[in-house]
Amino acid sequence: MAVIEELTGELARLPGIGRKTAQRLTYHLLKRPAEEVRRLARAIEAVADRVRACSRCGNLSESDPCAYCTNPRRDQSILCVVEEASDIEAIERTGQYRGLYHVLGGRLSPLDGIGPAELSIASLMERLGNGEIVREVIVATNPSVEGEATALYIHKLVQPLGIRVTRLARGLPVGGDLEYADGVTIAEALAGRREL
Amino acid sequence: MPLIRDDAIILQSLAYSETSKILRLLTRSHGVRSVIAKGAMRPRSRFCGLLEPFTVGIATIYLKEGRELQTLGGFDLLRSGQxxxxxxxxxxxxxxxxxxxxxxxxxxxxxxxxxxxxxxxxxxxxxxxxxxxxxxxxxxxxxxxxxxxxxxxxxxxxxxxxxxxxxxxxxxxxxxxxxxxxxxxxxxxxxxxxxxxxxxxxxxxxxxxxxxxxxxxxxxxxxxxxxxxxxxxxxxxxxxxxxxxxx
CATH class of the missing domain: 1.20.1440.120 (Recombination protein O, C-terminal domain)
Structure with a gap:
């Protein structure tokens, strides 16, 4: 029973998984063929052993520099700054962006003790000052109060370098319904309205 | 479980699990309360965009005495802190x-x-x-x-x-x-x-x-x-x- 308990305990530590779900997953795995379970274990082990943060952009990758940084077909003159490596996946899914990335590792939150020194802002400035031919920095931090302050902080640092700094637009979601949108989102959409 | 409605200012907002948030609220009549807003980070959540620091609103809280973390039932916006x-x-x-x-x-x-x-x-x-x-x-x-x-x-x-x-x-x-x-x-x-x-x-x-x-x-x-x-x-x-x- 000890190993079952151990696996249940480990699974329960994952985000979004409570004790009960962890137990269900454990018993589900026990019912699967042993080779299938070993394959899962090997995949987890491989992720732990091989995936590292890219020394250039901070993306999580098996290679260093990562595939985005070394891809010559990507536009080297545009840099998209995101809070977390998982945000890269969301932007890539759009198929609309062909530039490079930079992962901050969070956002400014003085109350939680996260200041500029806790984020990869110094390495961003190093990249921009190191002869990388960047013409535009897109700040894609989350549209929250803290994400906004982070964007502003980056803008203050980058703009004097003569690099264009842009921010992702905010407003109503495509296919959404105005009636069900919250007040803050509608207010932001109104503030960010544009000419037709 | 008593339900309270009180004016509140969001002091702190922390992500919790996949889709929820834990908030610290300063309420008008019930002091500082910690609440969990379940599903707040889901794209179609009714809380979407509201639960940010410095936002002022009317919080509906399911209050269970003796518990440190209460449950947020609703939050009507009075003023955004954006x-x-x-x-x-x-x-x-x-x-x-x-x-x-x-x-x-x-x-x-x-x-x-x-x-x-x-x-x-x-x-x-x-x-x-x-x-x-x-x-x-x-x-x-x-x-x-x-x-x-x-x-x-x-x-x-x-x-x-x-x-x-x-x-x-x-x-x-x-x-x-x-x-x-x-x-x-x-x-x-x-x-x-x-x-x-x-x-x-x-x-x-x-x-x-x-x-x-x-x-x-x-x-x-x-x-x-x-x-x-x-x-x-x-x-x-x-x-x-x-x-x-x-x-």
Whole structure:
């Protein structure tokens, strides 16, 4: 029973998984063929052993520099700054962006003790000052109060370098319904309205 | 499980699990409460966009006595705090006030505290850039005083003698105020000239004073808070403010 308990305990530590779900997953795995379970274990082990943060952009990758940084077909003159490596996946899914990335590792939150020194802002400035031919920095931090302050902080640092700094637009979601949108989102959409 | 509806200001918002958020709320009648907003980060959540720091609204809370974490049932927006994120100094100042309240949080009703923070956020949001730093100092010192930690500035903390208006003093952090020159031997705190003492008194009363140099008032605030409000711990918003204030 000890190993079952151990696996249940480990699974329960994952985000979004409570004790009960962890137990269900454990018993589900026990019912699967042993080779299938070993394959899962090997995949987890491989992720732990091989995936590292890219020394250039901070993306999580098996290679260093990562595939985005070394891809010559990507536009080297545009840099998209995101809070977390998982945000890269969301932007890539759009198929609309062909530039490079930079992962901050969070956002400014003085109350939680996260200041500029806790984020990869110094390495961003190093990249921009190191002869990388960047013409535009897109700040894609989350549209929250803290994400906004982070964007502003980056803008203050980058703009004097003569690099264009842009921010992702905010407003109503495509296919959404105005009636069900919250007040803050509608207010932001109104503030960010544009000419037709 | 009783349901309460109360005006609330979001002090802190933390992601919890995949889609939920844990919030610290300053309510008008129920003190500071921690609540979980289940599913708040789902794209179609009714909370979407609302549960950000400094947002003011009417919170519906399922209250279960004896539990530290209550459940948020709804949040009707009264005022968004988004604009505070568009100025680093305003953002840092609002964070400082929120952190001071979180540090001293109690669940009991604290009369006036809700309105004090509401007014302070208003003032920080609307202050002209040239006056903003003084407003932040006044709101921070004023809040410290309202939380019950007002520094003693009108008489010596050692001998009790009333200080003359034109008399310099030396700040004694552990004693929580100034000492007269005669009692200042061995005290390592900053010298507080008479004019600075008068300015500090006005700041503690919440009056934004036009200050030529502000650094000394920030240092006093930092050390005073560390001694009296934060039990020696660092107030995390202050280093951020110091960085933003750097020319």
């Amino acid at each position: 604009s505070l994120g568009r100025d680093l100094l305003r953002f840092g100042g609002a964070s400082l006030l929120a952190e001071l309240i979180v540090r001293t949080a109690v669940e009991e009703h604290q009369p006036g505290l809700y309105h004090r923070l509401l007014r302070a956020l208003d003032r920080i949001e609307c202050a002209p850039a040239a006056e903003l730093e003084s407003v932040l100092l006044a709101e921070a010192w004023g809040l410290v005083a309202d939380l019950g930690y007002a520094p003693i500035l009108d008489h010596c903390t050692a001998c009790g003698r009333a200080l003359d208006p034109d008399e310099d003093g030396v700040f004694d952090y552990p004693a929580g105020g100034v000492r007269c020159r005669e009692c200042a031997g061995g005290v390592t705190g900053r010298t507080v000239p008479a004019a600075a003492r008068a300015n500090l008194s006005r700041l503690v009363a919440g009056v934004a004073v036009a200050l030529e140099r502000t650094r000394g008032y920030w240092i006093l605030l930092d050390r005073f808070i560390a001694h009296h409000v934060a039990d020696g711990a660092t107030i995390r918003s202050l280093p951020f403010l110091a960085e933003v204030l750097q020319p």
